[in-house]
Amino acid sequence: MKLNFKFFTIKRHLRDKLANSWMLICLSFVIIMPLVIGIGLIYKSGPLLRENSLSSLLFSSDWRPMSGHFGLLTFIVSSVWVTVLALLIAGPICLLSSIHLTQYAQPYVLKIMHPVIDILAGIPSVIYGVWGILLIVPFVSHDLAPFFGMQSSGYCLLSGAIVLAIMIIPFILNILIEVFKTIPNELSEASLSLGATKWQTIKFVLVKKAFPGIISAFGLGISRAFGETIAVLMVTGNVTKIPTGAFQSGYPLPALIANNYGEMLSIPLYDSALMLSALVLFVIVLIFNGLSRIFIMRVEKNT
Amino acid sequence: MSDFRFIEEKIFRVIMFISTAVIALALLLILASILYKGLPAISWEMLSQTPSGGFYFGKHGGILNAIIGSAYLSIGATALAFCVGLPVALYMNVHLAKRKKLINMIRFFLDLLWGVPSIVYGAFGFGIMIFLGIRTSLLAGIVTVTIFIIPIMVRGMDEVLKTVPRGLLEASLSLGSTKSETAYRVFFKQGFAGLITAFLLSFGRAIGDAASVLFTAGYTDSIPTSLMQPTATLPLSIFFQLSSPIEEVRVRAYASAVVLTLFILFISLLSRYTSKRYQKNKIQF
Amino acid sequence: MEEKPKIRVRDLNIHIGKQHILKNVNVDIPQNKVTVILGPSGCGKTTLLKSMNRLTDLYPEVKVSGNIFIGEEDILHTTTNITEIRKRMGLLSQRPYPLPMSIFNNIAYGLRISGRIQKKTLNTRVEHYLRQANLWDEVCDRLKDPASALSIGQQQRLCLARGLSVDPEIILADEPTSALDPISSDVIEKKFIDLKENYTVVLVTHILRQARRIADNVIFMYMGEVIEQGTAEEIFENPKEERTKQYLRGTFN
Known part of the structure; x- marks a missing residue:
């Protein structure tokens, strides 16, 4: 009986730990999400930004993708x-x-x-x-x-x-x-x-x-x-x-x-x-x- | 002078009433025009078959691929979002209950995420897929939509759990329960009907959104049999059929729109029902 | 008693939803006196006060029947415009609610809405009312600041000045000192005694000592009913009703 009880507390303790860490993982996932999206998009738009300045892209209306103009x-x-x-x-x-x-x-x-x-x-x-x-x-x-x-x-x-x-x-x-x-x-x-x-x-x-x-x-x-x-x-x-x-x-x-x-x-x-x-x-x-x-x-x- | 004050008020009251009426009328117009155009085109064939040869030229077939695809996708995404969202909402309201500033920061972050347009999630998801070398698939769609609806679900649940009385938390902890036991046993039960409402609302979002699945889930005429296959979805099938020059195809788009609208209405009614249940079950302290 | 009462309430009944809040209330409020409506909280004092101003109209679930005469006019059944009636009464509520504008405009608001007014007269009027509420010296160099920047005590005095600005005949005050520090409370109380020269003051309170300090007349209410009314002397020295005695002794319930 005693052993059983001990086993039960260990199990309860473990389960509690698991639940807590899963909660924390989810929370941090949700919080870093906007950062990840932002960084991901910056990273992917990097190649274009290396060749053109940001302002030239934002303030130009020249949109001809075939010849590399992306205003x-x-x-x-x-x-x-x-x-x-x-x-x-x-x-x-x-x-x-x-x-x-x-x-x-x-x-x-x-x-x-x-x-x-x-x-x-x-x-x-x-x-x-x-x-x-x-x-x-x-x-x-x-x-x-x-x-x-x-x-x-x-x-x-x-x-x-x-x-x-x-x-x-x-x-x-x-x-x-x-x-x-x-x-x-x-x-x-x-x-x-x-x-x-x-x-x-x-x-x-x-x-x-x-x-x-x-x-x-x-x-x-x-x-x-x-x-x-x-x-x-x-x-x-x-x-x-x-x-x-x-x-x-x-x-x-x-x-x-x-x-x-x-x-x-x-x-x-x-x-x-x-x-x-x-x-x-x-x-x-x-x-x-x-x-x-x-x-x-x-x-x-x-x- | 004083007469003028009342004339002005009367005029504005009329304009204000019209404004309210316009809003109600807009809903009626939307529902009426979709049903009027789409209902006559609905047939059993449309609902029970996948597109056969020549479907996009107005020949036989139906949109079963899109219906099943949307069901797979939104059930998968909502279930996944639930597994992530519920712990977050519980953690915020049980473990962090005393740290008001931190909670408000998290809420702020979630509200920001909620505001991000779904097309951005779609583009982001697509970027990740290229990075990992994954093709358009049910899985990619599910993951993207999951990320998109998590903030909606968490904030919905958070609003429900916020109203669980603090005394309940203290009572449960003083009985020797751990915080996570309190979260899953007490708070989950106490807010159950409200949590279901949040779940349903997120489900409605998931099934109705087109921009996030455009790049990620792809489109196909067959029903997917594995997570790695692309899948059709209802919003996209409406979108594609409507851009066809052929009248028969466009009529089917209206019919598909009826299917989606009725589904959304059903979810909306269901969630009203559960939220009413929730209001009733709430223990008042 | 030779003078006719300023306000006469006759058979006033008020229901909120299914609750009977005021039961057959008959009350006389004499002119140029401070009348205190006394009683434990939740006895309908505030409702009685607000019905005199017909602010009960604001809440669709409130049903009012009976008569309230102000002078000769029954304000519950009148063709006179309700805004004109309300202008004859200044209201001071439990907590100060300054309007969302500058200190100056809080006073000027009441003057402006009732008609055109010249800028110069406006300035002197505003100063006049701020002085009346003992506030001028504290705010004269920051009239353009938002009213919410004032302390609670100052805000309540601002609300008093605002109430006086429309030249009312009656001042209705609903536990006006309950949110204030002792010094501000004192200022307000003293002000009421000054004001009764020119105004009829009706004050709702549950603070017995405050009532003893300033009341000329007392109306004691309990559970929506008027238990006893009379001059301060009669009520405080020689109460007739058992419940009044208990309340005054502090052994209520």
């Missing part, structure tokens, strides 16, 4: 266009809707909207792309462009931005609802008892109080929009030319990577150029994401 400017400009347009569409909608849901609407409306937001967030990118082709592209080409006196195939930056806007709405809206919910009721009470109307209270006090949170939510929205691939690829047209208007086709950075993986091994330095694109994407997204989160953490600490 990324066209793609970066396209990405910025779609992202900014998407935020211009999604931002106001999210802000207004979050105010409506937290300040005016009956509780049941929020109960309905929660699953709506969840489902929107869960729909895969490719489905958004299909929807974009089915509805948004014809709408832009037949209705929106003629309305502004333009001609467009519909496969353009604006279509990409509309689809992207719907994709980032659940993301931004969720954060904004949380932001408005955490503002103490007493603050509204203080403003109301000074004779402000509800709308004045929202406009001058609540939005101001929520401002840092709103900025962070938009920042996170930008980082989400910037890296979105398949849906944008499907509706923006993919033309290698610097776009100058919302109704023109564009070629965002993620689409470039996705479209050319097939050829990239057959042309010298091509794979290196695509890895550099991925690196640029990675860095931009990290910066926006990181800054927004640091910003929101600072604010939470202060209150």
Whole structure:
């Protein structure tokens, strides 16, 4: 019996050790992952960077892989266009809707909207792309462009931005609802008892109080929009030319990577150029994401 | 003056209501247009067969290869991510429970990882594959998707485990359990329904993502029989079929989109159900 | 007693969800006096105070019935705009909630929203109210700083100045000293005694000694009911109800 007991404690001890070390291994794996990705991408884009300076690659629009010219400017400009347009569409909608849901609407409306937001967030990118082709592209080409006196195939930056806007709405809206919910009721009470109307209270006090949170939510929205691939690829047209208007086709950075993986091994330095694109994407997204989160953490600490 | 204040409020209330309605309407439009276009094209043949000769010119066959491929890939990736993610989430909330600063650092890192676009994971995975000399395969796809969904799963579980009352941790430790026993016996049980919700959400992510498997899992018309073979996936099959100039093929893309959408909706409903269960089971202190 | 009460509450009932928070409350609050609503926490004091300002409107789950007369007007059943009614009352809450703007703008806010005002008058008005709250000397050289940079005690005095800025007739204060240090509490308490010259003050508190120090009139509440009300002398020296006696002796429950 005694022996048995001892055996049992040894086994328990061993099992505990195993469990602990597995936990630690997993944790360190997760933590070093961003570093590994960053270093991996830098390493793979090394060959191209040895022959060209980074700025000449980022600020040149000369994209001729066959003759070794890999200027990324066209793609970066396209990405910025779609992202900014998407935020211009999604931002106001999210802000207004979050105010409506937290300040005016009956509780049941929020109960309905929660699953709506969840489902929107869960729909895969490719489905958004299909929807974009089915509805948004014809709408832009037949209705929106003629309305502004333009001609467009519909496969353009604006279509990409509309689809992207719907994709980032659940993301931004969720954060904004949380932001408005955490503002103490007493603050509204203080403003109301000074004779402000509800709308004045929202406009001058609540939005101001929520401002840092709103900025962070938009920042996170930008980082989400910037890296979105398949849906944008499907509706923006993919033309290698610097776009100058919302109704023109564009070629965002993620689409470039996705479209050319097939050829990239057959042309010298091509794979290196695509890895550099991925690196640029990675860095931009990290910066926006990181800054927004640091910003929101600072604010939470202060209150 | 005061009249103007109320007119302004009224106008804004209307705009705000419209904004909310637009969001709900967008979801309805997405679901309606996909179902409208795709439902008529769904047939038993499409769901039960792999592509046969001439499939990509509108001839016979189905997308069974993509359905099975996606199932293999996402089940594999979610299971793998669970094996890595659960210990991390438990470790954070049991072993590191007292080190608030460190936990917040880890959460920050995870949130950063969550924000990284899936195409970057795809490109990174592809880089590693070239480095190791592996070809596109089910295995490479699973590994890439696993890395991609780990932060999603860990943060999801972390949010659940965060709410387990601290008293429970102290009670369990004072009864002589070790920390890892507490983690796996007490915290795991206490948060079970919530953990399942996090698992399901990650599964939905895994099955729906196209950009990360584009380079890594490849595409093939047959159902993979080993981990080293390439595999088709549903999102990619939609993507490829839709870019075809032939109408019959494009219609099949819509039908495939219906399959994927219904699947995602099912997962979404299921996870709502489990998260409700979780809210109910939670012990209040 | 010859003067008509400033606020008359008649048959006020308030439900929150299924809970009955206030039960048939009838209360008279005289003009230019400090009336203290006294009672253990959770007895409905704050709810009574907020219903006088109709801040109960903010919460859809709160159901109110009865009458509250301010002067001659029943504010629960009136066609007068609610913002006009609220402007007649200044509110001071348990913890200071400065608006997310500068010290200056915290005071200027109430003045600005009720209409156009000249910059010069605005400056003098702001100074006037800050002086009234004994805050001017401490903040006069940093009016542009955010209000959150002030200490809690200073913030609460800022909130008092802010409440005075819209020229209310009544000041509603909900345990305004509970988050403050003794010195700031003292300033606020003394201020209330000064203020009753021109204002009607309603103060909610559970601190017996504070009530003894400043009350002219006392309303004692327990479990959503008004147990006893009268002048401070009557209640403190000669309480009629057993529960009031117990509470004053500190042997409650």
